[in-house]
Amino acid sequence: MFGAAGAITEPIVLQQTGELWEAVRIATETLLTPRNVLFLLAGVLLGLLMGALPGLGGPVALALLIPLTYPLGVNVSIMILAATLGGVAFGGSVTAILFNTPGDAPNAATLLDGYPLARQGRATEALSASAIASASGAIVGLLLFLASIPIVRQFALLFHSVDIFWLAVFGLVTVAVVSRGEVTANLVAGGLGLLLAFHGFNQVTGTARFTWGTTYLRDGVQLIPLLIGLFAVAEMLRLASERTTVSSVSIGSGGTLAGAKAVFENRFVFLQSSIIGWLIGVVPGAGGTVANFVAYLQAQNVSSDPKSFGTGNIRGVIASEAANDAKDGGSMIPTLGLGIPGSASTAVLLGAFVVNGVIPGPRLFQENLQLVFIVIFALLISNVLTSVIGIVLARQIARLTRVSVTTLVPIVLFVALLGAFVNRGNFGDVTATVVFGVIGFYMLKFDVSRIPVVIAFVLGPIAEQNFHRGLQISRGEYSIFLQRHVSIVLIVATVAVLLLPLVRHARKRRSGER
């Protein structure tokens, strides 16, 4: 209040806390500031659009937004990114229902019944049911996450430096194993991410490593060019190579109320699917596609008319959409609580945390709890807004998706490369973005997942720092890494995750021989 000369100064408003109610207050204030409301709305609209445009989706949208939102501060930046994430989920449903093309893979199951409904002239009913199920599923998932926060906070207190080291190793292995494609290729991708993370000045060891004689690499490889290159640029190269087009179906009119009523009438299916989605979301790396399909198949199993699924059964749309959005709440537990992402989008979201100087994981709930609440509130509001806007603007969104790929690609590339530059004003970042874009394109082509690269890049330094910290605490005794119960559990879990694919492979071979 009083400066050095006795003059009255403005009180410093707390923007970061581990106290529960203080965190809620900061989050609420952040979201309700008029300027931030506009930012949130912009994030929702962008997410809706990016989710609807096939080939773009959550990871590209978030990767593009990170450099743009960075100057706004960590709280506002994360708010915008979470709002965009909320918009992406429903955006993908619009094209799944209208064009039989999921905007994002987690919307894949929606088209099984959504598109047949559209062909029957019931597109608006399907969109409406999708919107209501989507928003309500998100609310259920986020409320369940809210209820789990005290447990996660207590759990976070158990973690020592050594445990965080093993958690990072577990995270690296898990993401490599559950990513699409061969496990070995994905482990290689993870290793590459680790090596990239080792470039530049290291605070623990006090040395600059692998600069290869360049001044650019003294600061190390930067996360923003890596994200933008691997996701946005690589996807644009893929789109430019494929030049796919989509067909269209007329939306028609009427059916909005019928769709909303259908969700209420099938509330058991909705609740069941939401809980399935949330539980699957809690599993690190499980992703929206699994939640989508498991909930759809379960809804089909319990239906009195399972054969109607796939021909235009509204329950199919409700089940997949409810699960798809409920999983967001569940996936925030491993993403924010353990630093292990639940999907490609949350992997990029993790990168956003790191860019803003916040390390996700157990410490987040102790030191930056307001970010957890910002994510929850932003997702809640964005899911509701997205559904309302989505129903009202479905026709316009559908029209926008007819923009040809060859018009879209150069625009997105320019935004991407400009975004890479403005972060530090260093043209080396643009060069790095292009290089990673080419690498990412070939990774896509050769079926090597890009997610392990990003996760390893984020978790690698965490693993190394906590390893050296653990050694300092134990004064050089390596046995500290095997002494704690939490460490033992994580080691066992890591080995189990590594062995699972081999066990599955051996079982497959045996049943093939029989």
Added chain:
Amino acid sequence: MTTSNDRLDRLFAMLAEIDAEYYRRSFFLLWLGYVLAVLYRAIDYRPAARLFPILVGILLVVLLVGTLLASLSGRTVDIAGPLGGVFEAIETYEQESDLDDATRYRREAAALVWLVVLFASIWLFGYLLATVVYVPAFVYVHERNARRAVLTGVGTAVFLYILFVELLSASIYDGVLAGLI
């Protein structure tokens, strides 16, 4: 008389005849080279600084050599994850079109060339000038619609200017040539 287009067609037809697995092996071989370079460099560092790079590097060498050997012996190391690999399909480059390999390789090469041209344009002329030249050129070459090409180029430049310069107060790169003038 063969035109350069014919020569390109023949080149890509030749490339398409090569087994795709060779390209995948080359990709991993490049990575192996990079990892070996990192290991070689790491040897000179202090023990604490080189520990993790060497650990990771050795593991990577084993994985990469194993993958390459398996590929050379004709065996695929087809160990999918326990959940079948379930990150979003954005991860998979699945060809849905009926393109033959030669056409696909040609389009991929064209996409890479366009990216390099984009990078060079930005480096030389800066973002705004590159936008009004590159974007119309790209759109016109692919769509043969001059009006759309010009509108897209100008629209993109205006959008970038408003978003980055006016709203975000970011300074954007002016290009090497602007510095010389």
